[in-house]
Amino acid sequence: MSDKILLDKKYDEKVAVITINRPEKRNAFDADILNGYIDALDEVRDDDGIQVVLTQANGPSFAAGMDLHYLRDFRASFKPVYDWGRMKAPARLSLALINYPKISVAAVHGYCLGGGFSLMMAHDVVIVADDAQIGMPEVLRGSFGQGVTAQVIKEGIPRKKAVLLQLLGRNLSGLEAERLGLATFSVPAGEVKDEALKIATELGTRNPSVLAHAKIAINLDQHLPLEHAMWSDDMVAARMRVSIDPLGDVEGYLKSQKGGTNKDYQRN
Known part of the structure; x- marks a missing residue:
């Protein structure tokens, strides 16, 4: 370099x-x-x-x-x-x-x-x-x-x-x-x-898979009509759920909002 x-x-x-x-x-x-x-x-x-x-x-x-x-x-x-x-x-x-x-x-x-x-x-x-x-x-x-x-x-x-x-x-x-x-x-x-x-x-405190999929969604959605963008979001979310379970611990997530980012939703 x-x-x-x-x-x-x-x-x-x-x-x-x-x-x-x-x-x-x-x-x-x-x-x-x-x-x-x-x-x-x-x-x-x-x-x-x-x-x-x-x-x-x-x-x-x-x-x-x-x-x-x-x-x-x-x-x-x-x-x-x-x-x-x-x-x-x-x-x-x-x-x-x-x-x-x-x-x-x-x-x-x-x-x-x-x-x-x-x-x-x-x-x-x-x-x-x-x-x-x-x-x-x-x-x-x-x-x-x-x-x-x-x-x-x-x-x-x-x-x-x-x-x-x-x-x-x-x-x-x-x-x-x-x-x-x-x-x-x-x-x-x-x-x-x-x-x-x-x-x-x-x-850097955010989950890397969430960051990556959020960026994918933004990059795709900005070029699509609204309805197509919403379908695109569904597909990106399905891809993300291979590694992340955002609803696996709802109570823990709600409590975490008082203390910062919750990282305990990684799939095993």
């Missing part, structure tokens, strides 16, 4: 922290970061001691987007007619995280642009600094934000706001991103990493 991606497994919290570590380039994504991040996900995937992945970044920015020198060299090697079925690296990274079996949390500060914005939106929970600058500057250099555009639209933000981001190339603050639903919530800049770790640690 590249030294541009750092991995710290916090087993007490059941959280793996992936840190983007290229601060001298504002954490612009190159091959080392893209491949190193996916390698980190792969290393954690089958680790039963980890339930949550937390992404953060060193330096003044979360990620300034794609390294344009890397992108230029990649494009030069790309055969658009014959390679149409080969997903570009930033899209592969975002989809890998969206479809990842563990829950993901992002701690976003400073500039979060282009490819960084795409990675941010791929997380299940996003904690942003109030003063973070989040946007799509691609239009300013003659592009339209390939991949990022799809994620912005799929998040369901108003079209007029999508135009603000994409065509005008203006940034949103962390506060604005929260209001539009692009972030879970915003906090003062100095509290972002601590708050994200707090949320990740709380998620």
Whole structure:
């Protein structure tokens, strides 16, 4: 794994922290970061001691987007007619995280642009600094934000706001991103990493099978009509009940609500 991606497994919290570590380039994504991040996900995937992945970044920015020198060299090697079925690296990274079996949390500060914005939106929970600058500057250099555009639209933000981001190339603050639903919530800049770790640690107390199936249900339901989504929920719940019996101890569950999460519903 590249030294541009750092991995710290916090087993007490059941959280793996992936840190983007290229601060001298504002954490612009190159091959080392893209491949190193996916390698980190792969290393954690089958680790039963980890339930949550937390992404953060060193330096003044979360990620300034794609390294344009890397992108230029990649494009030069790309055969658009014959390679149409080969997903570009930033899209592969975002989809890998969206479809990842563990829950993901992002701690976003400073500039979060282009490819960084795409990675941010791929997380299940996003904690942003109030003063973070989040946007799509691609239009300013003659592009339209390939991949990022799809994620912005799929998040369901108003079209007029999508135009603000994409065509005008203006940034949103962390506060604005929260209001539009692009972030879970915003906090003062100095509290972002601590708050994200707090949320990740709380998620780590949940049953891993419940977390995984809840994520499956959300990912499926958002693309389906309501009736189909309800049928989908039934199927996901049936799959979950192979490992979990949520009604096996009703009295114990009701009592547990006064003392925190009840974990005593695992099937033997």
